[in-house]
Amino acid sequence: EPVGVDRMINEVLDRSRTAAVAKEIVVRWEGEHGLTVYGHEGQLVTALANLVENAIAYSPEKTSITIHSEKSGKRVKIAVADEGIGIAAEDTDRIFERFYRADQARSRATGGTGLGLAIVKHIASNHGGRVEVSSEVGVGSTFTLRLPSRPPAGASALKSQTRMADMKTKGRP
Ligand code: ATP
Numbered sequence: 001e002p003v004g005v006d007r008m009i010n011e012v013l014d015r016s017r018t019a020a021v022a023k024e025i026v027v028r029w030e031g032e033h034g035l036t037v038y039g040h041e042g043q044l045v046t047a048l049a050n051l052v053e054n055a056i057a058y059s060p061e062k063t064s065i066t067i068h069s070e071k072s073g074k075r076v077k078i079a080v081a082d083e084g085i086g087i088a089a090e091d092t093d094r095i096f097e098r099f100y101r102a103d104q105a106r107s108r109a110t111g112g113t114g115l116g117l118a119i120v121k122h123i124a125s126n127h128g129g130r131v132e133v134s135s136e137v138g139v140g141s142t143f144t145l146r147l148p149s150r151p152p153a154g155a156s157a158l159k160s161q162t163r164m165a166d167m168k169t170k171g172r173p
């Protein structure tokens with residue numbers, strides 16, 4: 001079903017407020033409003049909330065996090081950019097694996113389990129989308145969710161098949 005991106009982002013901002021305030025981190029939202037993606041709202045909110053939760057967890061106090069939303073072809077791009085510890089190049093592929101945590105994260109006193117990004121990747125691919133990262137150690141990271149703004153190809157292929165079958169039964173000159 002169609003899911004409003006504004007609603008999604010507002011929900012994620014609400015959920016992350018306490019954690020952000022505790023570290024005096026400002027989470028802002030910029031970009032296009034009124035966008036729609038296609039899928040399961042609860043799951044999509046979970047995915048985005050995981051990215052923002054990480055951005056807060058792996059950033060020093062008094063930094064900024066920016067959520068950016070924009071239409072990009074048939075897809076909607078939602079990016080979460082932080083000014084945090086960053087991720088070493090050799091870790092960027094592996095962080096999406098279950099239980100994988102980069103060194104700096106493993107040695108942190110407050111620990112997660114290393115499942116967050118595996119869940120994000122799973123949700124993105126279930127929606128016919130994807131999640132990507134670009135990062136520089138000591139500078140920050142940007143995680144980008146790309147989600148389809150329309151029903152999956154299977155659904156529309158089925159519709160056009162039905163239309164073709166319709167045309168056949170009705171006969172054409
Ligand atoms: P969990 O999310 O299960 O509580 P986690 O945060 O360690 O635990 P993931 O969310 O899967 O697990 O992230 C995996 C690893 O990727 C993290 O341990 C950390 O090393 C790295 N990472 C994820 N997001 C960021 C980020 N925004 N900045 C720096 N490193 C990150």
Ligand code: MG
Binds near residue numbers: 115
């Ligand atoms: Mg996490």
